[in-house]
Structures are given as structure tokens and as C-alpha cells.
Amino acid sequence: MLPALFPRLLLPMLILLAGCAVIQREAFEREHGPADPTRYDHATAPTAAQVSYRREIQPLLGKRCVVCHACYDAPCQLKLGSWEGIARGISPELVYDGTRLKEAPTTRLFADALRASEWREKGFAPVLNEREATPAANHTASLLYRALALKQAHPLPQVDVLPKDFDFGLDRKQSCPRIENFEDYARDKPLAGMPYGLPGLTQAEFDLVARWLEQGAPDEGPAPVPAAEQREVDNWERFLNGDSNKERLMSRYLYEHLFLGHLYVSGAKDANAYKLVRSATPPGQPIQLVATRRPFDDPGVLRVFYRLQRDQEPIVAKTHMPYRLDAERMTKYRGWFLKPDYTVAALPGYTAQTAANPLATFHEIPVNSRHRFLLDEAQFFVMNFIKGPVCRGQLALDVIEDRFWVFFTDPDEGAVSDANERVQREAAKLKLPAAWGSDAGLIKPWRAYAEQEEQFVRARTASLREVAQKRGGPALTMIWDGDGHNPNAALTIFRHFDSATVVKGLVGEPPKTAWVMGYNLFERVFYLLSAGFDVWGNIGHQLHSRLYMDFLRMEGETNFAMLLPQAVRKDTLSYWYRRDGDALERVLGMDAGVESAVPFRSDDPKTELFTLLKKRLGPALDTRLAxxxxxxxxxxxxxxxxxxxxxxxxxxxxxxxxxxxxxxxxxxxxxxxxxxxxxxxxxxxxxxxxxxxxxxxxxxxxxxxxxxxxxxxxxxxxxxxxxxxxxxxxxxxxxxxxxxxxxxxxxxxxxxxxxxxxxxxxxxxxxxxxxxxxxxxxxxxxx
Incomplete structure (x- = not known):
């Protein structure tokens, strides 16, 4: 009887709950006045007697709050690293949701909206007082103050391990109360004050934040950019906005590879980090951000300009990817992209089919130049797809081993050069998951990927065999030695279940598996997991990105295995792919079947190969983590x-x-x-x-x-x-x-x-x- 009555009771229950929410809001407004969503559209500078956000509040919140409230996985999307993030407030919508059927609207701070009132239109609720501007209301009508005060009133229980009522699971149900119903929330969850599940602020720290909120949360804005640093910014913006097709193609290539990084134009200890962005305005004018879902989406303007925008958030380790822009780097760019003799008759467009595949978009830039660009800071680019767009994700990371080593092919070695040119022609035909957008279906794209990958593997295998007949089998000389000095020549990747880290050097004991990445594989992984991956995408997009990465991991592992004697390859790959016959059959099919030219002498060729590779890298090998x-x-x-x-x-x-x-x-x-x-x-x-x-x-x-x-x-x-x-x-x-x-x-x-x-x-x-x-x-x- 009860199940039959439930559908008829549900609507009245929802109406009753909605009515209660309206009553609470109306009562709150009678006490504190109506909300003004524009109140924090712009910051008010503090007086000399008031608390400084830059010098006092931001460092404190960084040490106590940003350690949980940063990146896209911040609880309730509350980012507490900048004044603008505090003014934006909270949203119950999840960024990381592997079950969504439709793509979600993007909610990138400093990009998808610029003012608090714009975030209110996107469903964000305030944590600062947006009602009557009195010192008392700046406390009682501030969710931030109330959450901190709740912890002061109800500190953690004095136990070693907190009871199970404290849920620390990443997929826990979010509690994102609005200020109007915070009394009910505090009554139901008195131990949920902030910082959640950690000791509270000291009394002095709490009093400092309370005074700042009481004063209306003033902010003097970021410190002025030092004159020398600004000159470097101007110099780089001139370089990145040349008028020739060659310069514009170079700049687009650089932007699509550097957009996630923290770029530094100064070597000073307190140097600012910058983001490379697309703007509708040229250098010398205020940046008018072109905010698209992906860096290769159509900007919707006749011409974009590449600008350096100062990053206003604190540096957090999980998203920090530093990259230096200096005179030496500019000289390298000129040598790789501008000096070679090639012609760009017309600039490429932004259609999804081609823009999602850099091997098609940038085919006119010499392969050696692109390869050198990636190798020069290989850790940075691998870091982009290891931790760049995702702050968490078991689904994305269960495709890799927990620790493995990565080597790279040498762009100047003849066999590698031949293979790059031949394989690129086939790889440029591939359709990567981003080409289907962020609302991808579940079946049709996957079938297309599988068919294209099989065609590519056949072409790749044939090309490798032709190269082997011409130049001999895979040899140690095919592996980049860092030109004798570059520590990016070898990397170690650690997976930590749903996060990962990449470091320079061959860290730890020899691992079970290793990759060798050639140019075409390097670019495809970068565009699959960095430039083309959308954390707001639907389940189809996220699933296809994960499944496609299976192909690319197999390719990297097979590249390494082909350096081993042909007689041991099958057993080696069989050990790596135990209990999955289908995957084993696929990875064995990637082996070109040509004998290795490495001169093995032991009965443990894999361990010997690691030893030979370490010797080849020699002084370039980073040993700081040994x-x-x-x-x-x-x-x-x-x-x-x-x-x-x-x-x-x-x-x-x-x-x-x-x-x-x-x-x-x-x-x-x-x-x-x-x-x-x-x-x-x-x-x-x-x-x-x-x-x-x-x-x-x-x-x-x-x-x-x-x-x-x-x-x-x-x-x-x-x-x-x-x-x-x-x-x-x-x-x-x-x-x-x-x-x-x-x-x-x-x-x-x-x-x-x-x-x-x-x-x-x-x-x-x-x-x-x-x-x-x-x-x-x-x-x-x-x-």
C-alpha cells in the first residue's frame, strides 16, 4: 500500500519543502534586509586601520582553508584562494561527475563569469553578507563567518580517530547550506564547522578573519607588477602576436600546449605566475578573455591575440606546472618555428574534426620542431596530462600502472625521423574523442575509435617494418639521451589511486613496465588528456577518453618491448596483461615483429635493458630523488x-x-x-x-x-x-x-x-x- 501512495505523496512533500525554504528566506530578509547580489561585484579597498586581505587574510586562508578549497574538486566549488573566489560563493553542482548524461556548463573562476552577480545568475550562493551592510550583519549573514564560528563553538571531539559520522570520502554527499537555513544546518550538524574534520583556527586567527568580515571584506587587490617583470610580459606578448601566418600558427601551437601552465617571465623569488590566454584585444589594451570550453574551440572573433594574464590564485601543488619564459626560450622558439624554411599558405580553422588532432592542425610545422619543443620540457607536458585538468579521477587513472618509467625517441635519429614522418600521415587521419564534443554518445564513437585504431596500428606496423629493413631493428640510439644534459630525458610516473605525479629521473627499483614515447604518441596523449579533455563532459566523453587511453598506453609499452629480444617479448607482454586475453591479443598485434638491435648478453634482458638505458642517459639522468x-x-x-x-x-x-x-x-x-x-x-x-x-x-x-x-x-x-x-x-x-x-x-x-x-x-x-x-x-x- 505504501509504495502505491508514495508517488501521490511526493509532490505535496516537495511543495511543502519549497514552501519552508521560502518562509526561511522571507524571515531572513525581514531580519537582515533583501539580498544585493551586486554588493561584491567589485572590492572595496581597506583603510589604513582595516585588515589587509593581501597581507593578512589571503596567507591565513591559504594555510588553513585552501588546503581543502582549491581546484575544481573544492567542496561546494568554494575556492578560498582569492577574493574573487570568496565573492563567487558556493554551488551544490558537482564538477567531477562520471555519471552525467549531458555536458555541464563550465564554472571556471576568472573565465566563465567575472562578477559575483554573474555567478548568482549561474546558481552560486554567497558566503559573504550581501544584505544590509552593518558590522553585525557582516557576521550573522555571512556563511563564511558562521561556518568558522561553528567550529569555534563545537571543536573536534578529543579522540584520535573521528567517529564515522565524519564522512571524508571524495564521493560523499555535499552539504552546501545557504545562509538562510544555516541555523537548521548547525543544529543538525554541530560538528560540521570549518575547517571540516580538522582542528579549528586559533582564537587570534578567528578574530582576524572576523574583523575582516565585519569591515565588509575589503581587498586592496594584487600588488603592482614590478617594472622589469612587466617589460618581459610586454616583450613576450609582442613575440606571440606577429602578423605573418608562420608566426600566428606558431603562437596557436604554443598556446594550445601552454594554456594550463604557470608561466614565469622572471626568476625572482616572489615572481608572479601567468596564464597564456586568448584575448579579443591586442597587447597594450585590457585583456578581453576568449573563454571557450577547449583551447582549440572556435574563438568566435576574427583574430585572437595571445596574452599573458597574471594568475591571481595561490599556488597549489596539485595544479602547479611551472614553465619558464626567458630569452633562451624565445631563441629556441625562433629556431624551431620561425627559422625553418616552410610556408603557411593559410591558417587552419577550428572545425572539431581537425582541431582536436594536432597532427592535422599543425602539419605544416616541421615534425622535428614540434618534437624538440615537447622534449625540451617533457616533464611539464607529461605533467599536463597526469595532473593538469583533473584534480581527481580514478576512472582516468586506472589505465596506468602505479609506477613506471618513461623514455623518449630521439628526433635526430634517422629511423625515428623516418617513422615520425610516415606514421604522422596516418595519425593525422585519426579522430580523437574531443572531436565528438563533450556530449558524446556511448556506442557510435567507440566503434569509430576502434576501427580507426586498427587501421592506424596496421599502418604503424608496416612503417616500422620498412624502417627496420632500411636502417635496422630498434636500437639504443633511438632513445633520446637528453642531448647529454637535459634531465627531461627520463621520467617516473607515480599513480596514487585517483591522483598521480610525474618526476624527473628513474626513481625506485626497475618497474614492471615502461613506455617509450615517440612524437606522434606524445602529441596524441597530450590532446586526449589535456587539450581535449573536458571535466564537465558527459559520461560518454569521459568514458571514451579512458578507453582510448588504453590504446595509447599499449602503444607506449609496445615501443619499449620492441627493444627487447623478439624471443622474450610475448612472455613479457603476457605478464603485463595477465587475465585479459583480449587486451593481450591487441598489444601483441602492435609488435612490428622485427628483431631488436640491442646487444643483450644476460638471461634477464629487461633488467639489462634498463641498465643500458641508464648508461645511455648518463649525466642527463636526474638522481635527486635516488x-x-x-x-x-x-x-x-x-x-x-x-x-x-x-x-x-x-x-x-x-x-x-x-x-x-x-x-x-x-x-x-x-x-x-x-x-x-x-x-x-x-x-x-x-x-x-x-x-x-x-x-x-x-x-x-x-x-x-x-x-x-x-x-x-x-x-x-x-x-x-x-x-x-x-x-x-x-x-x-x-x-x-x-x-x-x-x-x-x-x-x-x-x-x-x-x-x-x-x-x-x-x-x-x-x-x-x-x-x-x-x-x-x-x-x-x-x-
Whole structure:
């Protein structure tokens, strides 16, 4: 009887709830006045006696709030790193939603709307007081103040591990209360004050924010750009906006590859970061942003101008991708793109079919030039598709192993040059997922990808065989050695379940798999996962991007496997693709079947190949993250013992942990513990647990900080390292890990958590002032 009545009761219930919301809003307006959504369209500069946002509030919110409220995955889309983000407010709409059937409207701060009132029209609710402008109302009608005050009134329970009422899952249901119903929210969830699930602000910190809000949240704006830095910006904008077709094609190519980066034109310690943007206005005029969903979408204006726009948000490690623009870089650009003798008769258009594939759009630029451009800062470009447009995403990352090495082909080697030219002609015909837009269907695009990929593989295989007949089989000379000095020659990629990190060098013990990336593969992965990927896209777009990446990973792995003796390739690939016969058949079909020209001498050719590659890279190989060369032997030896732990016990360890070790003199040293989860294969979509191989789990220990999302923080003395190793080796249950954490972890509930966090950030700044940034605590465990 009840199920039959439910549909008839649902509509009255919804009407009743809506009526309650209206009553609450009307009551709030009677007390505080009607809302003025334009109140924070522009900031009001503080007086000399008022609190400074730039000097006092922004640094404080950075250390206490931005560590959870940054990037697209900020709870309720509340970005607290800039005044404009605070003025924008909150939205219950999810950016990361792998189930949406239709593409969502983009909500990029500083791009898709520029004023608070414009964000209100897009459904964002305020966290500042937009009602009567009195000091009292600036508190009581401010969601930001009320959320911070709630934590002051109801601090964390004094326990080591918070009760299950605290939900820290990334897919938890969002609570995005509006100020009108905050009383009900606070009554129902008194322990949900901010910072959520972490210690509150000190009284002095809270009082500072309260005074700022009471004064109407003034902001003096960013500091003026230093004159020398502005001259460099002007110089680069002149260079990027030449009038010839050759210059314009170069600038479009640069923009589509650099748009996600933090660009630095000054080497000063406090230099500003810039974003390369498209503008409808030329240099010398205010930037009029051309905000399109993708960087290669039709701008809708007769001509775009490429401008450097100062980034107004704080640097966070999870999205920080630094790239230097200096005189040396400009000289390289001229040599790669302007000096070669080629003609651009007409500029390419922006139709989705061609614009989504750079091999078609930029076919007139010499392949060697494009290849050199990517190799010169290979870590930056790989970083773009490892962490650029996505702050989280198991769906996107379960296509790669937990740790693997990446090498690159040498653009000046004859066999590589021949293969690049031949394979590019076929690759330019491919239709990448972005060509179908962000509202892609589920079946038709996938069939097209599969058919095109099969055709491409056949053409690629034939081309590789022709090259082998002409120049010989795959040889070590095909691998780029960094020209003897460039540390981008070899990279290590770490996957941390739903995030990832890329670093220079061959870090850790030899991995199970490795990639060799040629130019065509490099460009296609970049456009698949960076330039063409849309986090607001529907399930079809996201699914096809993930499935297409299967093809590209197989291609990179096969490129590496072809350096091995032909006799061992099948067994090697079979081991990598255990329990998935279909994927194994596909990857075996990518092997050109030509014998390697590498002179192997051992009965373990894969390990020997890694040794030969290390020798080839020689002085270009970055060894800063090598534990074996850590200068303090008293720490190095016990940490090497910890790194030797392997197997199922590591299932209980976090993905990423930071370790502070005090040496015998009390000086702190910092290390990262990275769990490398074993897999039979990485081809199972949404069924990753089916492919796990616990006995193959490994632990990589490196000096410094790797990763941006620590799951755990440990603090101990050097004398305790053997005990930590034994505890990790003996893990067999959650209770075992609880005992480990009781002894070594700096839990989120510790009273001095924020003091320890400040120490960590200071250490990161010392060890990597360019690569560093604020950490993200959204994945911090509660165990």
C-alpha cells in the first residue's frame, strides 16, 4: 500500500519543502534586509586601520582553508584562494561527475563569469553578507563567518580517530547550506564547522578573519607588477602576436600546449605566475578573455591575440606546472618555428574534426620542431596530462600502472625521423574523442575509435617494418639521451589511486613496465588528456577518453618491448596483461615483429635493458630523488630496509605518506612513502579490484616530497625507523595499522596539526621553491 501512495505523496512533500525554504528566506530578509547580489561585484579597498586581505587574510586562508578549497574538486566549488573566489560563493553542482548524461556548463573562476552577480545568475550562493551592510550583519549573514564560528563553538571531539559520522570520502554527499537555513544546518550538524574534520583556527586567527568580515571584506587587490617583470610580459606578448601566418600558427601551437601552465617571465623569488590566454584585444589594451570550453574551440572573433594574464590564485601543488619564459626560450622558439624554411599558405580553422588532432592542425610545422619543443620540457607536458585538468579521477587513472618509467625517441635519429614522418600521415587521419564534443554518445564513437585504431596500428606496423629493413631493428640510439644534459630525458610516473605525479629521473627499483614515447604518441596523449579533455563532459566523453587511453598506453609499452629480444617479448607482454586475453591479443598485434638491435648478453634482458638505458642517459639522468645516494648514511640504510618491504602487508598502507625523521642532532629530514599497488593488468574499467596482485605490492621511498595529496603524515626519530619497518612488514589488519598510526602518525585530530602542517609547507618551500605549492588535505585519512 505504501509504495502505491508514495508517488501521490511526493509532490505535496516537495511543495511543502519549497514552501519552508521560502518562509526561511522571507524571515531572513525581514531580519537582515533583501539580498544585493551586486554588493561584491567589485572590492572595496581597506583603510589604513582595516585588515589587509593581501597581507593578512589571503596567507591565513591559504594555510588553513585552501588546503581543502582549491581546484575544481573544492567542496561546494568554494575556492578560498582569492577574493574573487570568496565573492563567487558556493554551488551544490558537482564538477567531477562520471555519471552525467549531458555536458555541464563550465564554472571556471576568472573565465566563465567575472562578477559575483554573474555567478548568482549561474546558481552560486554567497558566503559573504550581501544584505544590509552593518558590522553585525557582516557576521550573522555571512556563511563564511558562521561556518568558522561553528567550529569555534563545537571543536573536534578529543579522540584520535573521528567517529564515522565524519564522512571524508571524495564521493560523499555535499552539504552546501545557504545562509538562510544555516541555523537548521548547525543544529543538525554541530560538528560540521570549518575547517571540516580538522582542528579549528586559533582564537587570534578567528578574530582576524572576523574583523575582516565585519569591515565588509575589503581587498586592496594584487600588488603592482614590478617594472622589469612587466617589460618581459610586454616583450613576450609582442613575440606571440606577429602578423605573418608562420608566426600566428606558431603562437596557436604554443598556446594550445601552454594554456594550463604557470608561466614565469622572471626568476625572482616572489615572481608572479601567468596564464597564456586568448584575448579579443591586442597587447597594450585590457585583456578581453576568449573563454571557450577547449583551447582549440572556435574563438568566435576574427583574430585572437595571445596574452599573458597574471594568475591571481595561490599556488597549489596539485595544479602547479611551472614553465619558464626567458630569452633562451624565445631563441629556441625562433629556431624551431620561425627559422625553418616552410610556408603557411593559410591558417587552419577550428572545425572539431581537425582541431582536436594536432597532427592535422599543425602539419605544416616541421615534425622535428614540434618534437624538440615537447622534449625540451617533457616533464611539464607529461605533467599536463597526469595532473593538469583533473584534480581527481580514478576512472582516468586506472589505465596506468602505479609506477613506471618513461623514455623518449630521439628526433635526430634517422629511423625515428623516418617513422615520425610516415606514421604522422596516418595519425593525422585519426579522430580523437574531443572531436565528438563533450556530449558524446556511448556506442557510435567507440566503434569509430576502434576501427580507426586498427587501421592506424596496421599502418604503424608496416612503417616500422620498412624502417627496420632500411636502417635496422630498434636500437639504443633511438632513445633520446637528453642531448647529454637535459634531465627531461627520463621520467617516473607515480599513480596514487585517483591522483598521480610525474618526476624527473628513474626513481625506485626497475618497474614492471615502461613506455617509450615517440612524437606522434606524445602529441596524441597530450590532446586526449589535456587539450581535449573536458571535466564537465558527459559520461560518454569521459568514458571514451579512458578507453582510448588504453590504446595509447599499449602503444607506449609496445615501443619499449620492441627493444627487447623478439624471443622474450610475448612472455613479457603476457605478464603485463595477465587475465585479459583480449587486451593481450591487441598489444601483441602492435609488435612490428622485427628483431631488436640491442646487444643483450644476460638471461634477464629487461633488467639489462634498463641498465643500458641508464648508461645511455648518463649525466642527463636526474638522481635527486635516488634514495641510494642520500648523504646521511645513518638514515639511508634503515630507509632502504623500509623500501624493501613488499607484498600484501602494504595493502594497509596509504597511497602517499610524508615522513619527518629527526636525526641524532634533532634536525628534521623529509621523505615520501609511495605505495606501488601490484596489478595483473590495468585494463579493467570500474573493476580495478579484479586486477589487483597484492603479492606484487611495492614501497618506494624517496627524499623530499612527491605527490600533492598526502593520505598520512608520520613523525619519528631516526632510532625508530627499524620499528616502523617492522610495523609495516607485519600489517595484516586495520587494527595493526591503528597501532602503527598511534605511534607514528600526525593525525588530523592532533592539537598541533596545523603547526606541523606549517612546518611541512616551509620545508617544501625550501626544498623546491619553484615546484612547490600548498598541499591538499582532502585525502587525509581518518584511521
Amino acid at each position: 634514495l641510494g645516494t642520500y648523504p646521511d648514511a645513518a638514515l639511508r640504510r634503515p630507509l632502504q630496509a623500509l623500501a624493501a618491504v613488499q607484498g600484501a602487508s602494504l595493502d594497509w598502507m596509504p597511497e602517499v605518506a610524508y615522513l619527518e625523521v629527526a636525526d641524532s642532532a634533532g634536525h628534521p629530514h623529509y621523505f615520501s612513502l609511495l605505495r606501488d599497488t601490484g596489478h595483473f593488468n590495468v585494463t579493467h574499467l570500474l573493476r580495478e579490484s579484479k586486477g589487483l596482485a597484492p603479492d606484487e605490492n611495492r614501497l618506494t621511498v624517496v627524499p623530499g616530497f612527491v605527490g600533492a595529496y598526502p593520505n598520512a603524515l608520520y613523525q619519528l626519530k631516526a632510532a625508530d625507523l627499524p620499528a616502523l619497518t617492522e610495523a609495516v612488514r607485519g600489517l595484516a589488519s586495520e587494527a595493526d595499522y591503528r597501532r602503527l598510526a598511534d605511534r607514528f602518525a600526525v593525525r588530523r585530530t592532533r592539537a598541533d596539526f596545523w603547526a606541523f602542517s606549517d612546518v611541512l609547507h616551509a620545508a617544501m618551500q625550501r626544498e623546491g621553491p619553484i615546484d612547490g605549492g600548498l598541499l591538499d588535505y582532502n585525502r587525509l585519512e581518518n584511521r
